[in-house]
Amino acid sequence: MKKADVVVIGGSAAGVCAAITAKRHYPEKSVMVIRCEEKVLIPCGIPYIFGTLGTSEKNLIPNAILEKNNIQLVIDIADSIDAASRTVALHSGESVQYEKLIIATGSKPIVPPIPGVEKKNIIAIEKDVDLLQGVLRDLKIITDLVIVGCGFIGVEFAEECKKGNPQLRISIVEMMRHCLQLVYDNEFCQKAEQALAAQGVSLVLDEKVEAFTGNEKVSGVRMKSGKEIKADMVILGIGASANAELAEKAGLELGPCKAVQVNRYMQTSDPHIFACGDCTEKVSFFDGKPSSMKLASIATMEARIAGANLFSSSRMNMGVIGVFSTVLGNAAFAAAGLTEEQAKKLGYNIVIGESEAVNRHPGDMPGAENMKVKLIFEAGTQVILGGQIYGAKSGGELINAISAFVHQRMTVNDLATFQLGTHPALTASPIVYQLVNAAEMAIKNLKSKKG
Amino acid sequence: MKKADVVVIGGSAAGVCAAITAKRHYPEKSVMVIRCEEKVLIPCGIPYIFGTLGTSEKNLIPNAILEKNNIQLVIDIADSIDAASRTVALHSGESVQYEKLIIATGSKPIVPPIPGVEKKNIIAIEKDVDLLQGVLRDLKIITDLVIVGCGFIGVEFAEECKKGNPQLRISIVEMMRHCLQLVYDNEFCQKAEQALAAQGVSLVLDEKVEAFTGNEKVSGVRMKSGKEIKADMVILGIGASANAELAEKAGLELGPCKAVQVNRYMQTSDPHIFACGDCTEKVSFFDGKPSSMKLASIATMEARIAGANLFSSSRMNMGVIGVFSTVLGNAAFAAAGLTEEQAKKLGYNIVIGESEAVNRHPGDMPGAENMKVKLIFEAGTQVILGGQIYGAKSGGELINAISAFVHQRMTVNDLATFQLGTHPALTASPIVYQLVNAAEMAIKNLKSKKG
Numbered sequence: 001m002k003k004a005d006v007v008v009i010g011g012s013a014a015g016v017c018a019a020i021t022a023k024r025h026y027p028e029k030s031v032m033v034i035r036c037e038e039k040v041l042i043p044c045g046i047p048y049i050f051g052t053l054g055t056s057e058k059n060l061i062p063n064a065i066l067e068k069n070n071i072q073l074v075i076d077i078a079d080s081i082d083a084a085s086r087t088v089a090l091h092s093g094e095s096v097q098y099e100k101l102i103i104a105t106g107s108k109p110i111v112p113p114i115p116g117v118e119k120k121n122i123i124a125i126e127k128d129v130d131l132l133q134g135v136l137r138d139l140k141i142i143t144d145l146v147i148v149g150c151g152f153i154g155v156e157f158a159e160e161c162k163k164g165n166p167q168l169r170i171s172i173v174e175m176m177r178h179c180l181q182l183v184y185d186n187e188f189c190q191k192a193e194q195a196l197a198a199q200g201v202s203l204v205l206d207e208k209v210e211a212f213t214g215n216e217k218v219s220g221v222r223m224k225s226g227k228e229i230k231a232d233m234v235i236l237g238i239g240a241s242a243n244a245e246l247a248e249k250a251g252l253e254l255g256p257c258k259a260v261q262v263n264r265y266m267q268t269s270d271p272h273i274f275a276c277g278d279c280t281e282k283v284s285f286f287d288g289k290p291s292s293m294k295l296a297s298i299a300t301m302e303a304r305i306a307g308a309n310l311f312s313s314s315r316m317n318m319g320v321i322g323v324f325s326t327v328l329g330n331a332a333f334a335a336a337g338l339t340e341e342q343a344k345k346l347g348y349n350i351v352i353g354e355s356e357a358v359n360r361h362p363g364d365m366p367g368a369e370n371m372k373v374k375l376i377f378e379a380g381t382q383v384i385l386g387g388q389i390y391g392a393k394s395g396g397e398l399i400n401a402i403s404a405f406v407h408q409r410m411t412v413n414d415l416a417t418f419q420l421g422t423h424p425a426l427t428a429s430p431i432v433y434q435l436v437n438a439a440e441m442a443i444k445n446l447k448s449k450k451g
Numbered sequence: 452m453k454k455a456d457v458v459v460i461g462g463s464a465a466g467v468c469a470a471i472t473a474k475r476h477y478p479e480k481s482v483m484v485i486r487c488e489e490k491v492l493i494p495c496g497i498p499y500i501f502g503t504l505g506t507s508e509k510n511l512i513p514n515a516i517l518e519k520n521n522i523q524l525v526i527d528i529a530d531s532i533d534a535a536s537r538t539v540a541l542h543s544g545e546s547v548q549y550e551k552l553i554i555a556t557g558s559k560p561i562v563p564p565i566p567g568v569e570k571k572n573i574i575a576i577e578k579d580v581d582l583l584q585g586v587l588r589d590l591k592i593i594t595d596l597v598i599v600g601c602g603f604i605g606v607e608f609a610e611e612c613k614k615g616n617p618q619l620r621i622s623i624v625e626m627m628r629h630c631l632q633l634v635y636d637n638e639f640c641q642k643a644e645q646a647l648a649a650q651g652v653s654l655v656l657d658e659k660v661e662a663f664t665g666n667e668k669v670s671g672v673r674m675k676s677g678k679e680i681k682a683d684m685v686i687l688g689i690g691a692s693a694n695a696e697l698a699e700k701a702g703l704e705l706g707p708c709k710a711v712q713v714n715r716y717m718q719t720s721d722p723h724i725f726a727c728g729d730c731t732e733k734v735s736f737f738d739g740k741p742s743s744m745k746l747a748s749i750a751t752m753e754a755r756i757a758g759a760n761l762f763s764s765s766r767m768n769m770g771v772i773g774v775f776s777t778v779l780g781n782a783a784f785a786a787a788g789l790t791e792e793q794a795k796k797l798g799y800n801i802v803i804g805e806s807e808a809v810n811r812h813p814g815d816m817p818g819a820e821n822m823k824v825k826l827i828f829e830a831g832t833q834v835i836l837g838g839q840i841y842g843a844k845s846g847g848e849l850i851n852a853i854s855a856f857v858h859q860r861m862t863v864n865d866l867a868t869f870q871l872g873t874h875p876a877l878t879a880s881p882i883v884y885q886l887v888n889a890a891e892m893a894i895k896n897l898k899s900k901k902g
Binding site: 016017021024025045048053059061065285296300301304308314317324326332361365393394396397398404405407410413417418420422427430440447 | 475752844
C-alpha cells in the first residue's frame with residue numbers, strides 16, 4: 001500500500017494549489033497528488049488553444065511545479081474512498097493511505113437534454129488533450145460552427161476559433177437577452193457584443209435551442225422560433241456541474257448544488273477530508289446563499305484555505321465575491337462582486353457611479369486607451385457591492401483593487417479619498433482617475449436621489 | 452470686488468481637484484480658481500516633454516475641465532489674504548471675497564546652497580512652460596548633461612532627455628548609494644540602475660556635489676571625491692519645498708516642514724481656510740509623524756477631502772501611505788507604503804515575502820512579461836506595511852490593490868486567501884499569482900523565523 005500524510009485527488013488548479021499550500025504550511029508532511037490525466041490543461045487557457053496558441057501542448061500545467069515543491073505525483077484513477085480506514089482505492093488495484101485527504105475532482109460540462117444532443121460533432125468541452133486536439137483539427141476543415149451559450153466559454157471560443165480559421169462562419173445561440181449577462185451589466189454586455197460582431201461572429205440572442213438536426217452527424221441547430229442554423233460542429237458552453245460522485249460514494253454530505261458540502265474551513269462532513277474547487281459547494285460573500293460560481297481563481301482561493309487548515313484551522317472562507325475578466329476585440333472586460341442588475345434583484349437599494357478616462361496622462365502618452373469604471377454601492381450604508389471595468393488591459397489588475405474594496409466592505413467615501421498610484425506612462429491622471437471619480441459620481445447620484 | 456462662495460488659490464492638481472470636488476459636493480455654491488499661470492503643466496508629465504511628447508504644449512491640464520464643471524477661472528497672482536474680511540488681494544489690484552478659501556499653492560524646487568549654483572544653465576525644474584521650452588531647445592544642442600539627484604525627477608529626466616537627443620552624454624549624481632532609494636528596496640533600485648545603464652546613462656552614486664565650475668555659464672560639476680564631470684547644463688532634481696509664504700503672511704500656522712498646518716479635515720488654523728497639496732503639512736499613515744512626501748496623487752486625495760469638507764466635515768485624512776510608480780526601460784516600478792529598509796529603520800519587526808511570475812498564462816500568451824511582487828509585513832500582527840512591484844506595466848494598476856491592503860491594514864492571511872481576478876490574456880495564473888504567493892512566502896518565512 002502507498003502512503004502519504006496528505007493525499008490530494010485532482011491535479012488541476014485546485015488540486016495543485018492545495019498540494020503546494022499543504023507542503024508550504026506543513027513542510028514535514030509528505031504530500032501526494034493523484035490525478036487521472038497524463039497531461040493537465042490550464043482550464044482558463046482552453047479557448048486560446050484554438051487561435052492564439054494553436055495547440056493544446058502550449059496550454060499545460062507543468063509537472064515541474066509539483067516536483068519543485070517535493071510533491072509526489074501518481075497518475076491513476078481514484079475509484080473509491082474508504083473514510084473509516086482512511087484509504088483511497090486506485091483503478092490500477094493499488095491503494096493509498098492518508099492522514100488528511102483533499103478532494104479536488106473539479107467539474108464536468110453540462111450536456112443539456114436537447115433532442116439530438118448525442119449526434120457526432122456536438123462537443124462538450126472536457127479538459128481532455130486528445131478531445132481538444134481533435135476539435136482543433138476539425139475546426140480547420142468545417143465551415144459552420146454553432147456555439148450554444150454566450151458566457152465566457154462561448155465568447156472566448158468564438159473569438160479564438162475565428163482567429164484559428166478566419167473563413168469559419170460562427171454563430172452563438174444564447175437564451176438570455178445579452179451575452180455575458182450573468183457577469184456584466186447591459187452596457188458592458190453590449191460592448192462585448194459589438195466586439196464579437198466586428199469580428200464577424202453572429203449572435204443569436206434571446207433564443208432557445210429546440211433540437212440538433214442531422215443524421216449521425218449534426219448538420220443544424222433548430223431554435224424555438226423555428227429558425228434553423230447550419231452547423232458542421234456544435235460547441236456546448238452552458239456551464240459545468242460538480243464532479244462529486246467519488247465523495248458521495250464515500251458517504252460525504254452533498255449540498256444544495258449537488259457539490260461536496262464543506263464548512264467555512266473547507267472541511268467536509270468527515271473531519272479528515274477537505275474539499276475545494278469546482279467539486280465543492282460555495283456560498284455568496286454577500287448573502288451567504290448557495291452559489292454555483294466556478295472559477296479557477298475561486299478554486300485556488302479555496303485550495304489555499306483547505307491546504308493551510310489540514311492540521312490546524314487558520315483560514316476561513318468568506319464566500320465567493322466573483323472576480324471575472326476577459327479580453328474581447330482588444331478590450332478588457334473585468335467585474336467583481338454584484339452587478340447593478342444582480343444587486344437590484346437581490347433587493348439592495350443601490351446607487352451607482354461611473355467614470356471614463358484614458359489610462360495615460362497626458363493623453364498623448366503612448367499606449368493611451370480608454371478605461372471605464374462602474375461602481376455599485378448600497379445606498380444607505382454606502383458600502384461597495386461591486387464594480388466593472390471596460391477598456392485598457394491593465395483593468396485586469398485594477399479589478400483586484402475593486403475586489404479588495406468589496407472584501408473589506410469599504411464605503412464610497414473611503415474610495416473617494418483612496419490613495420491611488422498614478423503615473424503618466426501607466427494610468428489616468430490623479431484628477432480624472434476612474435476609480436475615485438466613479439465613487440465621487442456615486443455620491444453625486446446619492447445626493448440627487450435624496451434631494 | 453469679485454466674489455465667490457469658494458475660492459481656490461492654485462490651478463495645478465490640488466487646486467483643480469479641490470474646485471471640482473467643491474462643485475460636486477456643493478453644486479449650489481459658486482467656485483472660483485485663481486492661478487498665476489496662463490497655461491498649467493501636468494506636473495508628473497514634465498519629464499516626458501523632453502522625449503516622448505516633444506513639447507510642453509502636449510502636457511497641459513486643459514481649462515475645459517474647469518469650464519465643464521462651471522468653475523470660474525481668474526488668471527492673476529494672489530498677493531495676500533485678509534482672513535478677517537475674508538478677501539484675497541490680487542496683483543492686478545482687484546480683490547475677491549470668499550466664504551471658504553482653499554490654498555493649493557504647491558511647491559517650488561529646492562536650490563541647494565552649493566557654490567556656483569547661480570551659474571547660467573543650472574536649471575531647477577519649475578512648472579513654467581517658457582522655462583521648459585527653453586530647456587527643450589538647449590538640450591538639442593548641448594553635449595553633456597548632469598542631473599543632480601537620482602529620485603523620480605532625476606531618472607525620468609535622464610531617460611527622456613536621452614530619448615529626445617540620443618547623442619547627449621548624461622550623468623546623474625546622487626548622494627545616496629542607490630537611485631530611487633527612498634522609495635524602493637535595493638534589489639528594485641538595482642533593476643532601475645541597470646535599465647538606466649542600458650540606455651547609456653552614467654550613474655555617479657554615493658557622491659556629493661561640492662561645486663559647480665565654469666564662468667558665467669556652468670561647465671562642470673566637481674564632487675567631494677575630487678572627481679569632475681563636464682556639464683553644458685545641470686538639472687537639479689533634489690526635491691521641492693512648500694509654497695507657504697502666502698499662508699504665512701496671512702497669519703496661518705505653519706508646521707514642522709514649513710508647510711501650511713492642517714488638521715485631519717484639511718482645515719488650517721483659520722476655520723474658513725483649507726489647504727491641500729504640496730503646500731500642506733502631511734503626516735505618515737503609519738506613525739503619524741511629519742512627512743515631506745509630495746505627489747500629485749496625494750495632492751488630489753487631500754483636495755478631495757478639503758473640497759468635500761468645506762461646509763460640513765465628512766472626510767478624514769488618514770495620512771500618507773505613499774503610492775509611487777514609474778517606467779524605466781520597458782519595466783514598471785511601483786511601490787506603496789513602507790519599504791523593507793524604511794520599516795526596519797522605524798523599528799518594525801518585519802517579515803517579507805516575494806513572488807515572481809509572468810503576467811499571462813500560459814506563458815505563450817502574447818504580451819507575457821515578468822512581474823515581481825514583494826510584500827512587507829509586521830511579524831507579530833502580520834499586518835501589511837507595504838509592497839513593491841517590478842516588471843509588467845499592469846503593475847501600475849496592481850499597486851492600487853496593495854494600497855487598499857495597506858489602507859485596510861489587512862493581514863498576511865487575508866492576502867493569501869485574497870479573491871483575485873485572473874485571465875490568460877491579462878494576468879498570471881491563479882496558481883502562481885504573485886500577490887497571493889508573496890503572502891504565502893511571507894508566512895513560510897515567518898515560520899522559519901520562529902522555528
